[in-house]
Amino acid sequence: MNPWRLRLLSQLDALGTVRAVAQAAGLSPSSVSQQLAVLEAETRTQLLERTGRRVRLTSAGLILARRARAILDHMDSVEAELRGFGEEPSGLVRLGAFQSAIHTLAVPAVSRLAQRHPHLDVELLELEPHESLLALRSGEADVVITTTDFDELPLGPDLDLVQLATDPVLLVVPHGHPAAGRGPVDLAACADEPWAFDMPQSYMAGLALRLCRQAGFEPRVVCRFSNYLMTLQHVEAGLSITLLPGLAVDRRYRVTTRELAAPVTRTITAATRRGAPPRAAVHAVLDALRHQPSPPLPDRE
Known part of the structure; x- marks a missing residue:
């Protein structure tokens, strides 16, 4: 059996559709279907069945898809052992992290690893929390930095979790803004303000919208950015206010942060697949993620 085709089958189990697998793998849907058909021929077993226009895994396909993850993990482990006989961390580790954790947690850890373990390669992937768990389960990531505080993020007994930090969600306003006084802020007082939000369907956009609605108002969103630095620039210019995690507030921007009267704190967690063979590299x-200085908190006036 070809390991690459096994990975496609495992991704189909995790992602649900051939189209989603194609997007993740950078292939066309027809190419994915062709490779899965070859895998069926290699195994001499029906792995897929059509229901209308969709393809789903047969019982045999489900068994192989879920065993495939263990097979691929074991191959990675053997490769690492052959490269360093298991003594020195070596090989490739794919680390997924959401935007605000990349420059505060992931990049410093990867920099230290590059100095200590020259045979270890870390591929850093920007992934929203809900995306990172899918990538972890499908084998596209080996370690992810995620957050575990909200119901829409599907955790389960198949994951091992290590708490890294706690991170408050803060109101971010321009210097001199009326809300820039001292003390926690009631979001209801900001009902008439222009708001900067993350992109629709993202983790922070959903959280900010939920907090505003809990405070009794529908926010007037004047801009949406997928990059927190652009959001901070917009706020710094006096054009909006926003809600951001503390890790996302870059100290280079002249903005003021305020804690919320009803505090919201998220737990930053590293996750790996439970049951994967132990790898020195992972x-x-x-x-490296556990044993690093806490990032500086944003300035408050």
Whole structure:
């Protein structure tokens, strides 16, 4: 059996559709279908069945897809052992992290790893929390930095979790803004303000909208950015206010942060697949994430 085709089958189990697998793998849907058909021929077993225009895994396909993850993990482990006989962390580790954790947690950890373990390669992937768990389960990531505080993020017994930090959600306003006084802020007082939001369907856009509605108002959104630095620039210019995690507030921007009267704090967590063969490289990445200085808090006036 070809490991690449096994990975496609495992992704189909995790992502649900051939189109989603194609997007993740950078292939056309027809190419994915062709490779899965070849896998069926290699195994001499029907792995897929059509229901209307959709394809789903047969019982045999489900068994192979879920065993495939263990097979691929074991191959990665063997490769790492052959490269370093298991003593020195080596090989490739794919680390997924959401935007605000990349420059505060992931990049410093990867920089230290590059100095300590020259045979270890870390591929850094920007992934929203809900995306990172899918990538972890499908084998597209080996370690992810995610957050575990909200019901829409599907955790389960198949994951091992390591708490890294806590991170408050803050109101961010321009210097001199009326809300820039001292003390926590009631979001209801900001009902008439122009708001900067993350992109629709993103983690922070959903959280900010939920908090505004809990405070009794529908926010007037004047801009949406997928990059927190652009959001901070917009706020700094006096054009909007926003809600951001503390890790996302870059100290180079002249903005003021305020804690919320009803505090919201998220737990930053590293996750790996439970039951995957132990790899020195993965343990080295986890240790680097655990044992690092806490990032500086944003300035408050």
